[in-house]
Amino acid sequence: MTAHELIRSSAAEMAAKLASGEITSVELVQAHLDRIAAVDGGERGVNAFLHVNTEEALAVAADVDARRAAGEQLHELAGVPIAVKDLIVTKGQPTTAGSKILEGWMSPYDATVVKKLRAARMPILGKTNLDEFAMGSSTEHSAYGPTRNPWDLDRIPGGSGGGSAAAVAAFEAPLALGTDTGGSIRQPGAVTGTVGVKPTYGAVSRYGAIAMASSLDQIGPVSRTVLDSALLQEVIGGHDPFDSTSLTDPSTGLADAARLGNVAGMKIGIIKELHGEGYQAGVENRFNESLELLRGAGADIVEVSCPNFGYALGAYYLIMPSEASSNLAKFDGVRFGMRRLPAEGPLTIERVMGATRAAGFGDEVKRRIILGTYALSAGYYDAYYGSAQKVRTLIQRDFAAAFEQVDVLISPTAPTTAFKLGEKLNDPLAMYLNDVATIPANMAGVPGLTLPGGLAEEDGLPVGIQLLAPAREDARLYRVGAVLESLIEAQWGGPILDRAPSLVETVVEPVETLDYVETTAKEAN
Amino acid sequence: MSTDTIVSFEEAMEKYDPVLGFEVHVELNTKTKMFSSAPNVFGDQPNSNVNEVCLGLPGVLPVVNRKAVESSILIGLALNCKIAPHCTFARKQYFYPDTPKNFQTSQYEDPICYDGWIDIELADGTVFRVEIERAHMEEDAGKLTHMGGATGRIQGADFSLVDYNRSGVPLVEIVTKPIEGAGSRAPELAKAYVAAIREIVKNLGVSDARMERGNVRCDANVSLRPYGREKFGTRTETKNVNSLRAVENAVRFEIQRHAAVLDSGVAITQETRHWHEDTKSTTSGRPKSDADDYRYFPEPDLVPIVTTAEWVEELRSRLPEPPAERRKRLQADWGYTDLEFRDVVNAGLMDEIEETVAAGATAAAARKWWMGEIARRAKLADVDPAALGVTPAVVVEIERLIASGAINDKLARKVLDGVLDGEGTPAEVVEKRGLAVVSDDGALQAAIDEALAAQPDVAEKIRGGKVQAVGAIVGGVMKVTRGQADAGRVRELILATLGVEG
Incomplete structure (x- = not known):
């Protein structure tokens, strides 16, 4: 398998190849570092990364390889690399929150989710770009320059987590962490053709995520497949005594739900207020197709009204x-x-x-x-x-009433596909409207997932489909999401991301760390 | 420093009716801070007892210290407050470098304890009820030290140092309702109120209660109004008055100053005042309006605190006897007069006497030793009597030696000296110093005969029936025996020798 093929695998596939010994973690991490070096920098680079954590990532990878060679029982995702949104504090790497005010700041402590990544021995590739303090829907508000959408480098990758979404979409990382206060995981997922999940409020510890709005913020997974997000949420989720708002009984069985793949008999509600007027035609069309696919798979599609979402x-x-x-x-x-x-x-x-x-x-x-x-x-x-x-209370009641009628809710994730860089920069209200469909979930604390629903016919850009479930019922998102994902892929003849244009790879200079890699790999053996 | 004119306290009292109000901050002595696991320890190297949470670094979240909540409830119960079944924290927002997050996590609309009262007993026994508005939980700020400049204040300083060891230390702020009707007793009541709060939190064991360390800090509000008027005058708030005497003096000074200002027809400026121990006066701080905008809003990082009835009752069962009731009980048990008891309380020896009585001494003997010889020696050594090194057991043993006739009062004082000099227990001191009473009648008789021969006129008076003159002979005998005789036995022998009935 070439490095080109390797980085296009899902995290679950990478994990399987690591477990079988087909590849080493050092090879896997190096392939991603090479990809980052090839597509992220330069004037027309994706600019998903604010910091690349080469040495530490390779050291962790080498350690995983050594442990695996020694027969040690490892976490399923051990050795699978990940990128971390630069709003989440990490020891040993700068944390900027995309702001000049934190330029060069080194956190003396790790966020709880980062501790969990380290405990699972997942190499951290680096820190990803974002709108300053996660405030924005285009990543143009980063003090370190905008991230570009791998589908069209003149377009926005969404925000605030445009860096994490673009990194995953550009195969610079198989997984990433995001944060979602009003849609910062899901809207970038929608416009980059990737998967992103805002878990139930409290399902993942916020300790170490630089707070924007404490009652709305939530850390969640960014990936290319529904199963990968489920696997990652299982790593980062769970009660944290350092976060008083963390749930003591977070949902489990997320990956199992993704693997279950069955929606027959489930009731899925279309939110009357979250489609139609104000939504791009191509978005509306892909959304309607998704409904048909689910109906075809045996789901009962009904319309519900959430009058206060307005x-x-x-x-x-x-x-x-x-x-x-x-x-x-x-x-x-x-x-x-x-x-x-x-x-x-x-x-x-x-x-x-x-x-x-x-x-x-x-x-x-x-x-x-x-x-x-x-x-x-x-x-x-x-x-x-x-x-x-x-x-906010009224929105929570709308959700409660809706979930009395249906198991999950469905809507487009964002009203439009990716817009041009600079297009809405001087019109804050237009920018804010990108989050109209994602904000209700944050206001009510319920979980939401976005997955690629195909491409809009008018611009050939990805459209996001959003699923919403009751609080603590994150598993339902993965169950329905995985089914819809497979139906859409079947319809489109493969993953939507396969249709993204290839990025021009700049010639990769021999990386200084290669020597280091070889020695550590040898030591590992 | 102060250029304020004041009128005499008596003059102020003739014209104006003072209204008081207190905000007392109590630092809790929990092991860790209010919202973080950093140690809550006083006096360590600056900025050593800190972690990312109490430094307010990016990304941190608070977690409530359960022990601090329990201490707060205990204080509320001791102040006869109601305990809220459900309460929240709020952010009080202001930019200041001693507050790392630039907001203080406090309580606003729903304090954990509210609507209480405490009876304050003044020196003459007058009891004054102070109503408690609320007692709420919050975190302390760091400590700023302003360097350079003449005043030690921020104005004129070259730079300021900040120690975050105190940042996040749990505080309970106890707020009274306006206290009316204290009249000329206002300064005395102020002191007694703060003393009572200090005693309560110390007795509960929830605070080290050392005012000199800032464990108990008082902000004293004072306003004056003409007698008969219902509406309160404009108040001033004298901040951080950190000794009992200063509380009394600050309230007295503000009453005198307010009266002078009002007399001159000028309105009082609503402001904070700073107390100066050196000049015994206050100076103007910052203007304080009732509408100071702290942009309070509910703390979104903390979930509400729920206090179940079972929890509150369990805590109530842990309450020690209220200090006022304990004093009443002990005075009655010991049979001291009001004056005697007040002296004991003022000397800070109530605990020692209670232990001494419990160890077997009579209440009278315990008081005699602690308030007498021990207090006298403590004064000479310039230490608290309780810290001199005499234990209740020593007092009990000395008393037992006296009762058995082994030593007399005069010798007992020497025994005490020996104990304090580290010569061992009282019995060991008696042994080592050879202090036992001379009880050999033969030896005594010789001394008596000698003394009678030396003072024949006195001997004659005694023979003639002036038995009270026997003291002079006893004194002579005691002198000869260097005090080591049992004076009672000496008296008996003298009278027997002279053939007189005692």
């Missing part, structure tokens, strides 16, 4: 900035990260904090901090934050 976006843009304004207060130049002194005038602490935040934060971050500060101000709290929380 208020979700407005309420979200009060709750999210309110919490963000508070969570981002700690970035003041006093203890860590960038510190800027005022150009002139006295050096008081207030003025140093002000100068640091003025220089360190980008416009979208400042916009949300100002919005949130305003919404929480005395005299406005009830009208804004208070009302938004009431809307």
Whole structure:
């Protein structure tokens, strides 16, 4: 098997080849490092990675190979590499949150999910690009330049987790971690033709994910197949005593559900408010085809109404900035990260904090901090934050009512396919509308999954199909998702990502670490 | 420092009715901090008792310290508060470098304890009920030290150092309702209230309760109004008054200062004040309006705290006897007068006397030793009597030696010296120093004969019936025997020698 074929395998296939001894983890990691070197950098590079963790990834891979050679029982995904969104803190690698204010900052501790990746011995390839502090739907708000969509390098990869989605779509990593506050895993998944899951709120520890909106944030898997996301969620999920909001009884059996592959007799609800007007024709068409496929597989498709979803976006843009304004207060130049002194005038602490935040934060971050500060101000709290929380309750009730009628809900993930870089950069409201279908899940804490539903006929770009399940019922997403995935692949004659144009690979310079790889591989033997 | 004019306290009291209010912050002595596993230890190397959570690094989340919640409930129960079955935390937001997250995690709308009261007994026995508005949980800030500049304050400092060891230490803030009707007792009540809170939290074992270390910190609110008016005057809040005497003095000073300002027809500025121990006065801090906007909102990283009735009752069963009731019980048991008992309390010797009585001494003897010889020696050594090194067992043993006639009071004092000099137990000291009472009648008789011969006129008076003159002869005998005689036996022998009925 060539390196080209190897990196196109699913994580589950890679794991099987590692287990059978067909490949080594060092080979697998090196193939991905080579791919990153070939497609990620340069003026027309994908720019999915902010940091590549070459040495550590190869060292972990070599260690896995040695342990496997010694007959040690290893985790199923041991040796399978992964990329981590740069909002999640890692020891030994910088964590920037896509912001200048954290440029070069090294966390002294690992996020819980990172500890779990290390415990499973998954080599971490590096840190992926994102909109600054995860605020955006296009990754254009990164302080380190936008990530490009592997389907069309002039288009956005979605956001905020455009780096993780693009890395997986460009075969730079088989798996990645994302975070999803209003759609930051799912919307990038939709526009890059990949799979992404926002688990039930509390199913995965948030400890070590730099908070945007604490009550909405959730870490989740990014992958190319439904099964791979299930396998990854099983690695990162579970109760964490360091996160008070983490569930004590998170759902299990996710990979089993993905392997079950059966929707006969399941009730699937179309959300009346989340398709039709405002949705691109090609998106609507692929969505309708998905319904037909599921119906053909024996599912009962019905329409349900969630009348308060229309208020979700407005309420979200009060709750999210309110919490963000508070969570981002700690970035003041006093203890860590960038510190800027005022150009002139006295050096008081207030003025140093002000100068640091003025220089360190980008416009979208400042916009949300100002919005949130305003919404929480005395005299406005009830009208804004208070009302938004009431809307949130109504959305939760809509979900509760809907899930009394159906097992899962279905909708398009995003209203459009990937738009051009720069197209919506100066129109925040248009940008915010990308998340109209994903936000309700965050507002209610329920899990959501996106998978590729085919390509839109008008632009040949991928369309995302979203599945939503009741809280703690993440397994249902994997069960229905895996069935729909196989039906769509059968219809399209293979994975949707196979239809993505090949990226031009720049000539890979001999990598310095090759010597190191050979020695460690030898030691492993 | 202060240029404020003041009027005499008496003059202020003639015209104005003071209203008080207190916010007392109690640092809990839990092993770890309020929301992190970092150690809660005072006095260590700066910034050594910290971890990523109490430093507020990116990505961290708080977890509530269950022990701190229990301590808070105990304080609430001791203050006769209701305990909320369900309560939440909130973020109080303000930018300041001693607060790593630039918000303090506190409680806002639903404190864990509310609607309580405490009876404060003043020195003359007057009991004053103080109503408690709430007692809520929060975290302490780090400690700033302003370097350079004359005042040690941030204004004029060259730079400031911050120690985050205190950042995240669990606090309970106890807030009173407005205290009306204290009149001229207001300063005394202020001191007594803070003393009572300190005693309660110490007695509960939930705080080290050392004011000099900031374990108990008082913000004292004072306002004045003309007598008969219902509406409160504008208040000032004197921050961090950190000794009992300072609380009393600060309240007295603010009353005097307010009165002078009001007398001059000027309105009081609503502000914080800083207390200065050196000048015994306050200076202006920052303006404080009731509408300070801290942009409170519910802490989204913490789930609500649920206190079940079983949990609260289990904690209630752990409550020690309330300090006021304990004092009443002990005074009654010991039969001390009010004055005697107050002296014992003021000397801080209630615990020692209780232990000494429990070990077998009479209450009178325990008081005699602790308030007498031990207190006197402690004063000379400039230490607390309790810290001198005398144990209740020593007092009991000395008393037993006296009762058995082995030593007398005068010798007992020498025994105490011996014990303090490390010569062993009282019995060992008696043995080593040869302090046993001379009880050999033969030896005594010789001394008596000698003393009678030396003072024939006194001997004659005694023979003539002036039995009280016997003291002079006893004194002579004691002198000769260097005090090692049983004075009672000496008296008997003298009277027998002279053929007089005692």
